[in-house]
Amino acid sequence: MQQLLKLGLIFLFIFASIISNAEPVPAWVRIRMHKELDQFPNIQGTEIKQVGNNVWGFCGDHLKFNNKFLPHNNFITRKPNGRFDIISVLPFNEYLAGVVGSEMPVLWPLEALKVQAVVARSYALAKIKERSSRIFHLESDQNDQVFLLSNSPKTKMAVADTDGITLRKNNGSVLKAYYHADCGGETVKASDVWGPYEVDSGTALDPWCASKKSNQWNFEIAKDEFLQRTNLEGLESQSSNYTEKTQFLNLGGIIFSVQKLRELFGFYKIRSSVDSIEVDYQRVRITGQGFGHGAGLCQWGTLAQVRMGKSYLQILDHYYPKAKLVRDTSSILSMNSGAN
Numbered sequence: 001m002q003q004l005l006k007l008g009l010i011f012l013f014i015f016a017s018i019i020s021n022a023e024p025v026p027a028w029v030r031i032r033m034h035k036e037l038d039q040f041p042n043i044q045g046t047e048i049k050q051v052g053n054n055v056w057g058f059c060g061d062h063l064k065f066n067n068k069f070l071p072h073n074n075f076i077t078r079k080p081n082g083r084f085d086i087i088s089v090l091p092f093n094e095y096l097a098g099v100v101g102s103e104m105p106v107l108w109p110l111e112a113l114k115v116q117a118v119v120a121r122s123y124a125l126a127k128i129k130e131r132s133s134r135i136f137h138l139e140s141d142q143n144d145q146v147f148l149l150s151n152s153p154k155t156k157m158a159v160a161d162t163d164g165i166t167l168r169k170n171n172g173s174v175l176k177a178y179y180h181a182d183c184g185g186e187t188v189k190a191s192d193v194w195g196p197y198e199v200d201s202g203t204a205l206d207p208w209c210a211s212k213k214s215n216q217w218n219f220e221i222a223k224d225e226f227l228q229r230t231n232l233e234g235l236e237s238q239s240s241n242y243t244e245k246t247q248f249l250n251l252g253g254i255i256f257s258v259q260k261l262r263e264l265f266g267f268y269k270i271r272s273s274v275d276s277i278e279v280d281y282q283r284v285r286i287t288g289q290g291f292g293h294g295a296g297l298c299q300w301g302t303l304a305q306v307r308m309g310k311s312y313l314q315i316l317d318h319y320y321p322k323a324k325l326v327r328d329t330s331s332i333l334s335m336n337s338g339a340n
Helices: 002-019 092-103 110-130 153-161 190-194 223-230 258-265 299-307 312-319
Strands: 028-037 049-052 055-059 073-078 084-091 165-168 216-222 238-246 248-251 254-257 274-279 283-289 324-327
Touching: 028 092, 084 092, 092 110, 092 153, 110 153, 110 165, 110 299, 110 312, 190 258, 216 223, 223 258, 223 283, 248 258, 254 258, 299 312, 312 324
Parallel strands: none
Antiparallel strands: 028 084, 049 055, 055 073, 073 084, 165 324, 216 283, 238 274, 248 254, 274 283
């Protein structure tokens, strides 16, 4: 009963802050763990109570739904379309530790995990500001940052050792810091990937990824299927090589972004920016090097630099040369902040 009362108070505070357009409480974050569920979720080991109109609360340890562990405090919301979302409420630094352990291998050196912690913190704070009027702050999947609960002392240490440190834009606001696995030798502007509204935090050369052979890929598909999937009427034979990490391709007179092609054919098939494209009367063959959109931090390049002895601050400066590193002591959070 005490836990449910606490959950109800948290719920009321959350919706009061949404209605008043107030800044979200920095010690807590609301993560959408599951979305668009057709049926009301059945969660074992807890009692689900209605705490508001179309909102139910539940709490407990070791809770699980669809093979994913849930944090202690959770809500179920019924949406206007009749479907259900599960939203978890947890301390911000607990969330960050889960992101660090999900987005980067925990076996990597602590200094690399510190880099990931600063970038994840910056991205999350920027998204929290964007969604201050929404019932949730962040998705728990690749639409934002992958989050799974983590009990790793190493990820918690990476978050604690960098507490309060964020990447900032020139105007002082927090940078929505993007990151990816492998740049293939050179990072690109976020604005080249997602549009001019994204802030240019600089690009970087990355000889560590450029020298790797294991990150080279090629994608080959029948021309007829390619035309069908892209809704193109025709495509003349061509052979194009790109000296820079191109983000746009001219196909049959229509400009396609690489990100759109990755969405159409799969992120594991067209893995990164395109180095070349060859079209003949039967096949389309696309090649590239790296994995991911290519903007911001390169994780494999980070690992290489850590092994060379560079600090996490030096690595962040390398990948975000136009951003500022700021330690905001007013927003430093303890790993235990808001817990219990």
